[in-house]
Amino acid sequence: MNPQTLLEHVGHLKTQMGACFVGSRAVFRGHDLHADLKDMEWVELYVFGITGRRFSPEQLRLMQAIWAHTSYPDARIWNNRVAALAGTARSTGNLGIAAALAVSEATIYGRGIDIRAIEFFIRAKKQVEDGGNLAELVATELKQKRSIAGYGRPIAAADERIKPTMALAEKLGLADGAYVRLAFSIEEILIGGRWRQRMNYGGLSAALAADLGLTPQEYYLYLFPAFLAGMPPCYIEAEQREEGSLFPLTCAHILYEGPAKRRWHPAG
Amino acid sequence: MTMGIHTRIWQEEPEADNPFAARAAYCRGYDVYGELLGQIRWVEMLALLFRDEALSKAEADLLEALAVALANPGPRDAAVHAAMCGGVGGSTSAASLIAALAVGAGQNAGGREVFLVMQAWEVCGTNLDAWRQWLTAPAPDEVSIWPAPQHPPGFDPHGVSTATPVKQALACFVSLNSSARLAWLEQQRAELEAISGLPLALSAVAAAALADLGFTPEQGEMLHLLLRLPGAAAHALEQRQLGHKKFPFFTIELQHDKIGDQA
Missing domain, CATH: 1.10.230.10 (Cytochrome P450-Terp, domain 2)
Incomplete structure (x- = not known):
């Protein structure tokens, strides 16, 4: 790549993936979303969007189950806890759940x-x-x-x-x-x-x-939505209960292990 | 199963009447509200959160200059562009910052690029042969959540010559702090550019400064993410005020479209 290559892309997108022609039609990987693909279930459309391939009803059923079987509405689990903490802090559901999904991209799980x-x-x-x-x-x-x-x-x-x-x-x-x-x-x-x-x-x-x-x-x-179904319940319950009442921590819950108390000397 | 949070960063003492209200908070042993407030510079506090020892004056000057250099990547930057997409549509403020973080996390001018360059500093130090080997080695083929790198980290994949602000930032940082990596980077810039075939990018200068300040690659990645947010925030709010009619939408051309019109 060089500036000339970038200049060729200024203001314009050439794509094989799709586009919205406002007022007339939407194209999804070369197919009219509201005509050719109108009978697709959401999971089918989602994996079609990722792969460009079609899957059998049995395969799609299994793909949905892989998501569903690991959707636990347990607010203690780290990613779900993010959604729940958003609820108790009175943030929005979208922010809490989006952050919980981002957190699901972890090193030791997800x-x-x-x-x-x-x-x-x-x-x-x-x-x-x-x-x-x-x-x-x-x-x-x-x-x-x-x-x-x-x-x-x-x-x-x-x-x-x-x-x-x-x-x-x-x-x-x-x-x-x-x-x-x-x-x-x-x-x-x-x-x-x-x-x-x-x-x-x-x-x-x-x-x-x-x-x-x-x-x-x-x-x-x-797998992006794998844990998703368990997250809204965590947010909802925390949001419906007394604000700040999810996993409250007292000052004594901070187990300090750092340097002893000391005086600050501004850098000269 | 533990119920407490182990930390060497923060300590709190409760008010006598409420175990949930802090009477005093200490950051690595310093009384934050009783002593630091009004005395400590923001960049000193920032560093203190990541390390036990306070910055020297020269180190604080360098971190502050770095914070200024990174404060606004400008509205052409992909991370700021993402934040403006949040602003223009009236998304929440947090969503605009999340957008800037997500896009600014990457290997092209983002936090991951800084992380990778800082890892290289750990391996190569100020040894030009080691850098030559690192820059010319094939990219690791290990599959991870990160896309395969397309350019040597720390260099501008679209650059022709070293951008003036990159040279200005490097010269300014060296003048403020003569630590090993920055000075060496300035001396060897032309040689490193010849090896990589690309001009040095600001991410490499930031990585050298962060390494000279004693931060780990993980800390450097975090600080780079954080220090680039002010511009994203400001540009997001500005676009919200200006409205979507003044915000570019671009044209699109569908390839392999059955009908073949343009939007």
Whole structure:
């Protein structure tokens, strides 16, 4: 890129994604939103927007369930707590929930883990297909990165979301893909070894999504609303209760560990 | 499960009649309202929140100059543009700042770029060969939430020559504080630009200043996000007042459109 390239883009957007022709029509990835796509469910439109591909009703049902099964209206959970704190501080619901979604892009949970999990599965499957040994691959990954995204859980060992999600995937005929089988094989290695880690929901979701053909970036964007359904209840309850009454902290709750009290000397 | 907040930044003593009201607040041991207020410069307070030791006079002068240099990236900057999108439509003030933060967080002139350059300072120091290696190494192919980098961090991907404000800021910072990195950056600027094939950007100057002030890459990223907000706020409010009819909307051309008209 150089200034000449930038000059060519001034004031004008060339796009394949879509546009709104106010008063006449809206185009969404080359299709008329109100004609060609008028019967699309929201989730279908959302993943079509991300991938440009169509998915079967069974696949879409599974995609919705992956969001729903991890939507917990528990205001203690860090991202949900942001939405709830916005309520108790009498901020707007939109701000609170938008911030809670932004916070969901974390390193030890949420989007930061999700994109690593699907990338590892895609890489591992290719290496195994190329003749690699899965156990060695797992050991190398653990040595290099200290953890495998999608295995282990910061709070508890068991993951209550796996069973219902697998049950639904089986019912929909989507539980036996190559990536899901790979994910459970990795779990066997991790349980059998000294690591003693089980697969968590992030691992299963990534494997199911990889079997649906999602790339890491598509999966990352598809998961954006994953925790969303649990957030408005947290905001609503906090907003309906006495202001400031959610998780109040007394001065004594601040456990100070810094320098002792001292006098300030302005820099000369 | 803990119910308290562990911190080495802040301590509070309650009023006798209310455990939720602070009678005194201490920042790293200094009485904020009883002593610091009226005596401490804003940039000194800013630094004190991130580190135990107070800034020296020269360090405070540098941080203040950096804050001035970053205060307004100007309305052409993508982060300020985003804030104005909030302002012009009458979005909440917080939404305009969130927009500026989200866009200004990136690897192109944003907080992540500063973070990456500060990481490079940790690895390369003032060793030109180390910088040569870092600048010419292929970008890491590790998948993360951040998009793949498209240019070496700290350089202007669209630049032809070093922008005058970049040179002015660097010269000013060096004159205020002769710490190692800034002075070295000024001396080696032409060489580094020759290696990267691109002119130095303000993000690299900011990163060097923040590293010279002793901040970690994570702290530098935060401060860069924070210090660029004033301009975003002001421009958002200005566009709200001017109204959407005076705000650019741009033309669009749909490729592969069945009908093929323009909006």
